[in-house]
Amino acid sequence: MKSEIKLPFGLKDGRLYHITEVNNGLKCKCICPNCGVKLIAKNNPSNKVTLHFAHHKSSECPGSLETAIHLMAKQVIKDKLLIYTPKYSKPTRIFDENGQYHTGKSTHIRPKKLELDRVELEVTKKGYRPDVIAIKNDRVLNIEIKVTHDVDEEKASLVKSLQEPMLEIDLSDLIEETLLNKEQFEWEVTHNVNNKKWINNPKGELAYKRHLAELKAKVAETNEKARLKKRKQQEREEYLKNLKVDGKASRI
Numbered sequence: 001m002k003s004e005i006k007l008p009f010g011l012k013d014g015r016l017y018h019i020t021e022v023n024n025g026l027k028c029k030c031i032c033p034n035c036g037v038k039l040i041a042k043n044n045p046s047n048k049v050t051l052h053f054a055h056h057k058s059s060e061c062p063g064s065l066e067t068a069i070h071l072m073a074k075q076v077i078k079d080k081l082l083i084y085t086p087k088y089s090k091p092t093r094i095f096d097e098n099g100q101y102h103t104g105k106s107t108h109i110r111p112k113k114l115e116l117d118r119v120e121l122e123v124t125k126k127g128y129r130p131d132v133i134a135i136k137n138d139r140v141l142n143i144e145i146k147v148t149h150d151v152d153e154e155k156a157s158l159v160k161s162l163q164e165p166m167l168e169i170d171l172s173d174l175i176e177e178t179l180l181n182k183e184q185f186e187w188e189v190t191h192n193v194n195n196k197k198w199i200n201n202p203k204g205e206l207a208y209k210r211h212l213a214e215l216k217a218k219v220a221e222t223n224e225k226a227r228l229k230k231r232k233q234q235e236r237e238e239y240l241k242n243l244k245v246d247g248k249a250s251r252i
Contacts, residue, residue, distance in 0.1 A: 104215030
């Protein structure tokens, strides 16, 4: 996230507002979602400045932009009750005993539109706390919002061990023009599948394991045939060697 991008969201009465949705100046009655200081809304169209919130009688606090984007993304998902999941794609490939490369059936799951029944935020689960819990037909999808940090290995490993689905939405590269366009920002959060990736997709992993088992069985058969061929070759070479030795012995 570029440090020169200014704050596009302000907090009022427990809810975040876009700079285009509030009154100008202190009339916005907003505070910084990171430090709680009063904000001044600079959205007067007559001023030739980029629309943004500025801290009132205070320097801009580090982390305010990241915090605001993170919170607003969660709010958007809860408001819209909508998320598009990314594709899941995983090739199946292994080497045989002779170093030959074998490919099997790849696993593919297409992107999908989920119209959610409800959304829960920051709920602690079995040893971890996802940013968003999206629920559809009593099925749960855990969602993480990336602004500065990826999902760490510990959380990813735990989610995989619990066989729970989790995807990550990467908002770390949003540009100022996107942040100043409320609808575009919402689209990035809910619709854009190119900024989303699976941390764990149990359905996809199950299909992948099945395809991998099928490929391993084929490669095992290939390995066995190769070993049998090698044994026969060794037996033939040994036979010819013994035959040569016996031939010499008979001439003595």
